[in-house]
Amino acid sequence: MTHSDPLLAPMTNTDRREVAGVQMDVAPAGTGRIKRVVYPAGFRWSTHMQPIVGTERCMHAHVGFLARGQVHVEYPDGCTEEFLAPQVITIHPGHDAWVVGDEPAVLIEVDFEAETPQLFGLNGHRHRT
């Protein structure tokens, strides 16, 4: 991890957390938050985060900009989505997700904590036909 890389370098004025190998830098923005989230290569929500969180699937909505890496998302009905940087991400609550490939995924995310799904209208994914 090189510190000259702004996507990975230490940030100032953020609250830094690490959960299940996922590094989060969080800063308040009005009534919401801006986060830089680094998911390591090999990370899978259902393997690494599920035992900590306790829900069957990730119940968060994710809205942001995937600045690096590749993420695969799977919903319980079998619908899947693949995101490859640089790409905007919208992920609905109730998903599993994992990092594809051998580089970390870096997501610049906006959230309103528990109100995120309602405020972004992310209440159910669009089925693939």
Ligand SMILES: [Zn+2]
């Ligand atoms: Zn579906």
